[in-house]
Amino acid sequence: MSTGHVSTIDTPISPFTAIVAMDGAVLASGWTASADDLLPQVSPTLRPTTLTPRRDLGAVTRAVRAYHAGDLRAIDDIPVRQRGGEFTRQAWDALRTVPAGKPISYADYALLAGRPAAVRAAASACARNAATLFVPCHRVIRTGGVLGAFRWGPDVKRWLLNHES
Structure with a gap:
Protein backbone atom coordinates (compact mmCIF):
# COMPACT_ATOMS: atom_id res chain seq x y z
CA MET A 1 0.00 0.00 0.00
CA SER A 2 1.43 3.39 -1.01
CA THR A 3 0.51 6.71 0.49
CA GLY A 4 0.50 10.12 -1.12
CA HIS A 5 -0.53 13.58 -0.03
CA VAL A 6 -3.16 15.83 -1.59
CA SER A 7 -3.86 19.51 -1.20
CA THR A 8 -6.14 22.04 -2.86
CA ILE A 9 -5.11 25.69 -3.12
CA ASP A 10 -7.26 28.63 -4.22
CA THR A 11 -5.87 30.37 -7.31
CA PRO A 12 -7.16 33.27 -9.43
CA ILE A 13 -8.37 30.74 -12.03
CA SER A 14 -10.04 28.11 -9.87
CA PRO A 15 -9.03 25.67 -7.13
CA PHE A 16 -5.75 23.88 -7.92
CA THR A 17 -5.15 20.40 -6.54
CA ALA A 18 -1.85 18.53 -6.40
CA ILE A 19 -1.14 14.91 -5.53
CA VAL A 20 2.41 14.27 -4.37
CA ALA A 21 4.41 11.19 -3.47
CA MET A 22 5.82 10.81 0.02
CA ASP A 23 9.11 12.34 -1.17
CA GLY A 24 7.34 15.45 -2.49
CA ALA A 25 7.41 14.66 -6.23
CA VAL A 26 4.26 15.77 -8.05
CA LEU A 27 2.30 12.81 -9.43
CA ALA A 28 -0.67 14.80 -10.73
CA SER A 29 -1.99 18.34 -10.60
CA GLY A 30 -4.57 20.60 -12.15
CA TRP A 31 -7.26 23.22 -11.78
CA THR A 32 -9.85 21.17 -9.93
CA ALA A 33 -11.01 20.78 -6.35
CA SER A 34 -11.18 16.99 -6.63
CA ALA A 35 -8.39 14.43 -6.40
CA ASP A 36 -10.78 12.09 -8.23
CA ASP A 37 -10.20 14.19 -11.38
CA LEU A 38 -6.44 13.59 -11.05
CA LEU A 39 -5.96 10.01 -9.86
CA PRO A 40 -6.93 8.37 -13.19
CA GLN A 41 -4.12 10.35 -14.85
CA VAL A 42 -1.45 8.83 -12.58
CA SER A 43 0.25 5.72 -13.92
CA PRO A 44 -1.12 2.65 -12.07
CA THR A 45 2.44 1.81 -10.96
CA LEU A 46 2.74 5.21 -9.25
CA ARG A 47 -0.85 5.73 -8.08
CA PRO A 48 -1.15 6.02 -4.29
CA THR A 49 -3.67 3.68 -2.70
CA THR A 50 -4.17 6.13 0.17
CA LEU A 51 -4.25 9.92 -0.03
CA THR A 52 -3.69 11.98 3.09
CA PRO A 53 -5.10 15.51 2.84
CA ARG A 54 -2.63 18.25 3.76
CA ARG A 55 -3.25 21.95 4.02
CA ASP A 56 0.27 22.63 2.77
CA LEU A 57 2.58 20.56 0.55
CA GLY A 58 5.68 22.63 1.30
CA ALA A 59 7.66 23.51 -1.83
CA VAL A 60 4.78 22.50 -4.13
CA THR A 61 2.28 24.79 -2.39
CA ARG A 62 4.81 27.65 -2.30
CA ALA A 63 5.52 27.20 -6.03
CA VAL A 64 1.82 27.18 -6.99
CA ARG A 65 1.16 30.34 -4.99
CA ALA A 66 4.28 32.09 -6.30
CA TYR A 67 3.52 31.15 -9.93
CA HIS A 68 -0.03 32.49 -9.76
CA ALA A 69 1.30 35.66 -8.06
CA GLY A 70 3.68 36.30 -10.98
CA ASP A 71 6.88 34.34 -10.27
CA LEU A 72 6.66 32.25 -13.44
CA ARG A 73 9.87 30.33 -12.72
CA ALA A 74 8.68 29.12 -9.31
CA ILE A 75 7.48 25.84 -10.86
CA ASP A 76 10.72 25.03 -12.68
CA ASP A 77 12.53 23.02 -10.02
CA ILE A 78 9.62 21.11 -8.50
CA PRO A 79 10.23 17.37 -8.94
CA VAL A 80 7.69 15.48 -11.03
CA ARG A 81 7.25 11.72 -11.40
CA GLN A 82 5.35 10.25 -14.37
CA ARG A 83 5.61 7.01 -16.30
CA GLY A 84 5.41 6.63 -20.04
CA GLY A 85 7.29 5.29 -23.02
Missing part, protein backbone atom coordinates in the same frame (compact mmCIF):
# COMPACT_ATOMS: atom_id res chain seq x y z
CA GLU A 86 10.69 6.62 -24.01
CA PHE A 87 9.40 9.30 -26.39
CA THR A 88 6.65 10.39 -23.98
CA ARG A 89 9.20 10.86 -21.19
CA GLN A 90 11.48 12.82 -23.56
CA ALA A 91 8.52 14.95 -24.59
CA TRP A 92 7.59 15.70 -20.96
CA ASP A 93 11.20 16.63 -20.20
CA ALA A 94 11.24 18.88 -23.28
CA LEU A 95 8.11 20.68 -22.08
CA ARG A 96 9.92 21.71 -18.93
CA THR A 97 12.44 23.61 -21.10
CA VAL A 98 9.82 25.78 -22.87
CA PRO A 99 10.10 29.23 -21.29
CA ALA A 100 7.09 31.04 -19.91
CA GLY A 101 5.78 33.61 -22.36
CA LYS A 102 7.18 31.75 -25.37
CA PRO A 103 4.52 29.23 -26.46
CA ILE A 104 5.52 26.82 -29.21
CA SER A 105 3.62 24.93 -31.89
CA TYR A 106 3.06 21.18 -31.75
CA ALA A 107 5.50 20.84 -34.68
CA ASP A 108 8.19 22.76 -32.78
CA TYR A 109 7.42 20.71 -29.69
CA ALA A 110 7.97 17.45 -31.63
CA LEU A 111 11.29 18.85 -32.86
CA LEU A 112 12.27 19.89 -29.31
CA ALA A 113 11.40 16.36 -28.10
CA GLY A 114 13.79 14.90 -30.68
CA ARG A 115 11.34 13.51 -33.26
CA PRO A 116 10.30 16.23 -35.72
CA ALA A 117 7.92 13.92 -37.62
CA ALA A 118 6.13 12.80 -34.44
CA VAL A 119 3.71 15.72 -34.13
CA ARG A 120 0.78 13.47 -33.18
CA ALA A 121 2.89 11.62 -30.61
CA ALA A 122 3.96 14.96 -29.13
CA ALA A 123 0.31 16.04 -28.89
CA SER A 124 -0.48 12.72 -27.23
CA ALA A 125 2.28 13.33 -24.66
CA CYS A 126 0.63 16.66 -23.83
CA ALA A 127 -2.75 14.96 -23.44
CA ARG A 128 -1.25 12.29 -21.13
CA ASN A 129 0.61 14.78 -18.94
CA ALA A 130 -0.71 14.35 -15.40
CA ALA A 131 1.44 17.06 -13.81
CA THR A 132 -0.01 20.12 -15.51
CA LEU A 133 1.57 23.43 -14.57
CA PHE A 134 4.84 21.75 -13.46
CA VAL A 135 5.11 20.11 -16.90
CA PRO A 136 3.68 23.13 -18.75
CA CYS A 137 1.73 21.58 -21.61
CA HIS A 138 -0.34 24.77 -21.78
CA ARG A 139 2.65 26.34 -23.55
CA VAL A 140 2.01 24.25 -26.68
CA ILE A 141 -0.43 25.74 -29.17
CA ARG A 142 -1.51 24.98 -32.71
CA THR A 143 0.26 26.51 -35.68
CA GLY A 144 -1.22 29.94 -36.30
CA GLY A 145 -1.80 30.62 -32.60
CA VAL A 146 -4.99 28.63 -32.05
CA LEU A 147 -5.03 27.40 -28.45
CA GLY A 148 -5.66 23.71 -29.04
CA ALA A 149 -6.97 21.29 -26.45
CA PHE A 150 -6.26 21.47 -22.72
CA ARG A 151 -7.61 19.13 -20.02
CA TRP A 152 -8.68 22.07 -17.83
CA GLY A 153 -10.43 23.94 -20.64
CA PRO A 154 -9.66 26.79 -23.03
CA ASP A 155 -10.37 29.53 -20.45
CA VAL A 156 -7.71 28.17 -18.09
CA LYS A 157 -5.20 27.77 -20.94
CA ARG A 158 -5.89 31.32 -22.15
CA TRP A 159 -5.46 32.69 -18.60
CA LEU A 160 -2.13 30.88 -18.19
CA LEU A 161 -0.77 32.10 -21.53
CA ASN A 162 -1.90 35.67 -20.82
CA HIS A 163 -0.39 35.46 -17.31
CA GLU A 164 2.93 34.40 -18.82
CA SER A 165 3.06 37.00 -21.61
Whole structure:
Protein backbone atom coordinates (compact mmCIF):
# COMPACT_ATOMS: atom_id res chain seq x y z
CA MET A 1 0.00 0.00 0.00
CA SER A 2 1.43 3.39 -1.01
CA THR A 3 0.51 6.71 0.49
CA GLY A 4 0.50 10.12 -1.12
CA HIS A 5 -0.53 13.58 -0.03
CA VAL A 6 -3.16 15.83 -1.59
CA SER A 7 -3.86 19.51 -1.20
CA THR A 8 -6.14 22.04 -2.86
CA ILE A 9 -5.11 25.69 -3.12
CA ASP A 10 -7.26 28.63 -4.22
CA THR A 11 -5.87 30.37 -7.31
CA PRO A 12 -7.16 33.27 -9.43
CA ILE A 13 -8.37 30.74 -12.03
CA SER A 14 -10.04 28.11 -9.87
CA PRO A 15 -9.03 25.67 -7.13
CA PHE A 16 -5.75 23.88 -7.92
CA THR A 17 -5.15 20.40 -6.54
CA ALA A 18 -1.85 18.53 -6.40
CA ILE A 19 -1.14 14.91 -5.53
CA VAL A 20 2.41 14.27 -4.37
CA ALA A 21 4.41 11.19 -3.47
CA MET A 22 5.82 10.81 0.02
CA ASP A 23 9.11 12.34 -1.17
CA GLY A 24 7.34 15.45 -2.49
CA ALA A 25 7.41 14.66 -6.23
CA VAL A 26 4.26 15.77 -8.05
CA LEU A 27 2.30 12.81 -9.43
CA ALA A 28 -0.67 14.80 -10.73
CA SER A 29 -1.99 18.34 -10.60
CA GLY A 30 -4.57 20.60 -12.15
CA TRP A 31 -7.26 23.22 -11.78
CA THR A 32 -9.85 21.17 -9.93
CA ALA A 33 -11.01 20.78 -6.35
CA SER A 34 -11.18 16.99 -6.63
CA ALA A 35 -8.39 14.43 -6.40
CA ASP A 36 -10.78 12.09 -8.23
CA ASP A 37 -10.20 14.19 -11.38
CA LEU A 38 -6.44 13.59 -11.05
CA LEU A 39 -5.96 10.01 -9.86
CA PRO A 40 -6.93 8.37 -13.19
CA GLN A 41 -4.12 10.35 -14.85
CA VAL A 42 -1.45 8.83 -12.58
CA SER A 43 0.25 5.72 -13.92
CA PRO A 44 -1.12 2.65 -12.07
CA THR A 45 2.44 1.81 -10.96
CA LEU A 46 2.74 5.21 -9.25
CA ARG A 47 -0.85 5.73 -8.08
CA PRO A 48 -1.15 6.02 -4.29
CA THR A 49 -3.67 3.68 -2.70
CA THR A 50 -4.17 6.13 0.17
CA LEU A 51 -4.25 9.92 -0.03
CA THR A 52 -3.69 11.98 3.09
CA PRO A 53 -5.10 15.51 2.84
CA ARG A 54 -2.63 18.25 3.76
CA ARG A 55 -3.25 21.95 4.02
CA ASP A 56 0.27 22.63 2.77
CA LEU A 57 2.58 20.56 0.55
CA GLY A 58 5.68 22.63 1.30
CA ALA A 59 7.66 23.51 -1.83
CA VAL A 60 4.78 22.50 -4.13
CA THR A 61 2.28 24.79 -2.39
CA ARG A 62 4.81 27.65 -2.30
CA ALA A 63 5.52 27.20 -6.03
CA VAL A 64 1.82 27.18 -6.99
CA ARG A 65 1.16 30.34 -4.99
CA ALA A 66 4.28 32.09 -6.30
CA TYR A 67 3.52 31.15 -9.93
CA HIS A 68 -0.03 32.49 -9.76
CA ALA A 69 1.30 35.66 -8.06
CA GLY A 70 3.68 36.30 -10.98
CA ASP A 71 6.88 34.34 -10.27
CA LEU A 72 6.66 32.25 -13.44
CA ARG A 73 9.87 30.33 -12.72
CA ALA A 74 8.68 29.12 -9.31
CA ILE A 75 7.48 25.84 -10.86
CA ASP A 76 10.72 25.03 -12.68
CA ASP A 77 12.53 23.02 -10.02
CA ILE A 78 9.62 21.11 -8.50
CA PRO A 79 10.23 17.37 -8.94
CA VAL A 80 7.69 15.48 -11.03
CA ARG A 81 7.25 11.72 -11.40
CA GLN A 82 5.35 10.25 -14.37
CA ARG A 83 5.61 7.01 -16.30
CA GLY A 84 5.41 6.63 -20.04
CA GLY A 85 7.29 5.29 -23.02
CA GLU A 86 10.69 6.62 -24.01
CA PHE A 87 9.40 9.30 -26.39
CA THR A 88 6.65 10.39 -23.98
CA ARG A 89 9.20 10.86 -21.19
CA GLN A 90 11.48 12.82 -23.56
CA ALA A 91 8.52 14.95 -24.59
CA TRP A 92 7.59 15.70 -20.96
CA ASP A 93 11.20 16.63 -20.20
CA ALA A 94 11.24 18.88 -23.28
CA LEU A 95 8.11 20.68 -22.08
CA ARG A 96 9.92 21.71 -18.93
CA THR A 97 12.44 23.61 -21.10
CA VAL A 98 9.82 25.78 -22.87
CA PRO A 99 10.10 29.23 -21.29
CA ALA A 100 7.09 31.04 -19.91
CA GLY A 101 5.78 33.61 -22.36
CA LYS A 102 7.18 31.75 -25.37
CA PRO A 103 4.52 29.23 -26.46
CA ILE A 104 5.52 26.82 -29.21
CA SER A 105 3.62 24.93 -31.89
CA TYR A 106 3.06 21.18 -31.75
CA ALA A 107 5.50 20.84 -34.68
CA ASP A 108 8.19 22.76 -32.78
CA TYR A 109 7.42 20.71 -29.69
CA ALA A 110 7.97 17.45 -31.63
CA LEU A 111 11.29 18.85 -32.86
CA LEU A 112 12.27 19.89 -29.31
CA ALA A 113 11.40 16.36 -28.10
CA GLY A 114 13.79 14.90 -30.68
CA ARG A 115 11.34 13.51 -33.26
CA PRO A 116 10.30 16.23 -35.72
CA ALA A 117 7.92 13.92 -37.62
CA ALA A 118 6.13 12.80 -34.44
CA VAL A 119 3.71 15.72 -34.13
CA ARG A 120 0.78 13.47 -33.18
CA ALA A 121 2.89 11.62 -30.61
CA ALA A 122 3.96 14.96 -29.13
CA ALA A 123 0.31 16.04 -28.89
CA SER A 124 -0.48 12.72 -27.23
CA ALA A 125 2.28 13.33 -24.66
CA CYS A 126 0.63 16.66 -23.83
CA ALA A 127 -2.75 14.96 -23.44
CA ARG A 128 -1.25 12.29 -21.13
CA ASN A 129 0.61 14.78 -18.94
CA ALA A 130 -0.71 14.35 -15.40
CA ALA A 131 1.44 17.06 -13.81
CA THR A 132 -0.01 20.12 -15.51
CA LEU A 133 1.57 23.43 -14.57
CA PHE A 134 4.84 21.75 -13.46
CA VAL A 135 5.11 20.11 -16.90
CA PRO A 136 3.68 23.13 -18.75
CA CYS A 137 1.73 21.58 -21.61
CA HIS A 138 -0.34 24.77 -21.78
CA ARG A 139 2.65 26.34 -23.55
CA VAL A 140 2.01 24.25 -26.68
CA ILE A 141 -0.43 25.74 -29.17
CA ARG A 142 -1.51 24.98 -32.71
CA THR A 143 0.26 26.51 -35.68
CA GLY A 144 -1.22 29.94 -36.30
CA GLY A 145 -1.80 30.62 -32.60
CA VAL A 146 -4.99 28.63 -32.05
CA LEU A 147 -5.03 27.40 -28.45
CA GLY A 148 -5.66 23.71 -29.04
CA ALA A 149 -6.97 21.29 -26.45
CA PHE A 150 -6.26 21.47 -22.72
CA ARG A 151 -7.61 19.13 -20.02
CA TRP A 152 -8.68 22.07 -17.83
CA GLY A 153 -10.43 23.94 -20.64
CA PRO A 154 -9.66 26.79 -23.03
CA ASP A 155 -10.37 29.53 -20.45
CA VAL A 156 -7.71 28.17 -18.09
CA LYS A 157 -5.20 27.77 -20.94
CA ARG A 158 -5.89 31.32 -22.15
CA TRP A 159 -5.46 32.69 -18.60
CA LEU A 160 -2.13 30.88 -18.19
CA LEU A 161 -0.77 32.10 -21.53
CA ASN A 162 -1.90 35.67 -20.82
CA HIS A 163 -0.39 35.46 -17.31
CA GLU A 164 2.93 34.40 -18.82
CA SER A 165 3.06 37.00 -21.61
